[in-house]
Amino acid sequence: EAGVTQFPSHSVIEKGQTVTLRCDPISGHDNLYWYRRVMGKEIKFLLHFVKESKQDESGMPNNRFLAERTGGTYSTLKVQPAELEDSGVYFCASSQGGKLFFGSGTQLSVL
Amino acid sequence: DQQVKQNSPSLSVQEGRISILNCDYTNSMFDYFLWYKKYPAEGPTFLISISSIKDKNEDGRFTVFLNKSAKHLSLHIVPSQPGDSAVYFCAASRTGNNRKLIWGLGTSLAVNP
Numbered sequence: 001e002a003g004v005t006q007f008p009s010h011s012v013i014e015k016g017q018t019v020t021l022r023c024d025p026i027s028g029h030d031n032l033y034w035y036r037r038v039m040g041k042e043i044k045f046l047l048h049f050v051k052e053s054k055q056d057e058s059g060m061p062n063n064r065f066l067a068e069r070t071g072g073t074y075s076t077l078k079v080q081p082a083e084l085e086d087s088g089v090y091f092c093a094s095s096q097g098g099k100l101f102f103g104s105g106t107q108l109s110v111l
Numbered sequence: 112d113q114q115v116k117q118n119s120p121s122l123s124v125q126e127g128r129i130s131i132l133n134c135d136y137t138n139s140m141f142d143y144f145l146w147y148k149k150y151p152a153e154g155p156t157f158l159i160s161i162s163s164i165k166d167k168n169e170d171g172r173f174t175v176f177l178n179k180s181a182k183h184l185s186l187h188i189v190p191s192q193p194g195d196s197a198v199y200f201c202a203a204s205r206t207g208n209n210r211k212l213i214w215g216l217g218t219s220l221a222v223n224p
Binding site for chain 1: 202
């Protein structure tokens with residue numbers, strides 16, 4: 001069974017550019033989460049989807065971040081325009097009511 | 112302000128000995144606690160959890176202890192193996208908040224052969 005997959009694994013962009021991260025959850029998992037770890041800080045919750053609906057987006061830093069989950073399958077997280085402080089590792093996780101399964105993350109570097 | 116604290120950034124133990132990783136929390140509303148293990152370039156992997164109605168949960172070599180009055184939990188690994196070398200994260204959540212986890216900074220464990 002395939003796990004949670006994230007693409008790309010690494011992204012290096014310049015300040016002001018746009019980046020889109022993708023997450024494919026485990027098939028059949030209704031719950032999808034985005035977390036972020038900024039260097040030197042703890043992993044922080046960004047938002048939670050149940051199927052295609054945003055259940056909780058209280059962790060989204062600001063309106064430069066837009067998450068979508070069309071059709072309740074894969075999800076994208078777009079950062080536009082990117083700022084230096086957006087650098088970090090973005091993790092996606094999915095679950096079917098139980099424990100979370102995490103992807104390997106996308107390392108985003110904004111220069 | 113951190114609600115989940117792992118005050119030891121790193122820990123080194125000898126193979127075969129016990130590893131004890133500690134975690135403190137400040138929010139008394141937390142009622143579910145988890146430990147995750149993370150290898151480099153991988154996502155966190157669930158290890159073991161404990162509900163606030165228990166004070167101990169055991170799974171093979173891994174045991175988690177919860178002291179609610181002290182707002183403290185610990186993860187014991189015995190015996191420690193070199194493959195246990197990883198970063199261990201403590202996380203907490205509240206019932207009904209759909210696994211919105213609050214994380215500690217992690218403790219890097221090195222098990223030496």
